[in-house]
Amino acid sequence: NNSSQLSSLPLQILLYVNGIYYIFYFLATLAMIIYKSQVFSYPDDLLAPDLVVLFLMAILEVPQLYLGFKGNLTEAEVPLGLSLGLTVGSVVLCVYLLLWQTYVLWADVLLNAVLLLAYGLESGLKVMAITAFVS
Numbered sequence: 001n002n003s004s005q006l007s008s009l010p011l012q013i014l015l016y017v018n019g020i021y022y023i024f025y026f027l028a029t030l031a032m033i034i035y036k037s038q039v040f041s042y043p044d045d046l047l048a049p050d051l052v053v054l055f056l057m058a059i060l061e062v063p064q065l066y067l068g069f070k071g072n073l074t075e076a077e078v079p080l081g082l083s084l085g086l087t088v089g090s091v092v093l094c095v096y097l098l099l100w101q102t103y104v105l106w107a108d109v110l111l112n113a114v115l116l117l118a119y120g121l122e123s124g125l126k127v128m129a130i131t132a133f134v135s
Contacts, residue, residue, distance in 0.1 A: 006075045006132045011125040015068045018118045022061050025111050029054055029097065036103045046102040053101070057093040060086050068126065077133045084126045091119050 033054065037047055064086035071080030098104065098112035 006129070007072045008125055008129045008132075011072050011122070011129055012069070014118070014122050014125060015065055015072070018122060019061075019065050021114070021118060022058075022065075025115055026054065026058050026061075028111055029108070032105060032107060033101075036105070040103055042102060050097070050101045053093050053096050057090055057097075060090050060093070064090060068122070071126075072129055075133050077130045080126055080130050080133070084123060084130070087119055087123050087126070091116065094119065 030051075033047070033050055036042055064083050067079040067083035067086070071077065071083055094112050094115050098109065098116070101108070
């Protein structure tokens, strides 16, 4: 039996690490939004959109990671492609929190920069894995 394994170990590890980092990211960002709403004069009409973006991002993260794990392990390009699409949505929301949320602290910049780097690496590995599965 000379079957070749196409699933990507680096992608699997990165998805796992990103899942753990995202939990930290979510809790830290939520704590900072709460902190900023207490310390700064946070307009009430701007607090909701920042929170909605954070929670929407968390909702996207679950299927994104699940489809990434599943697609990689089963060597199926469709779930991996869907995961890649959801990653693009997460990147847009991450950029919102980096550039356009009401108050951006240095910690926000750091957290979002690490997340964007992780999404970039993850996306590159997903594209490589999809290419391997299709060919």
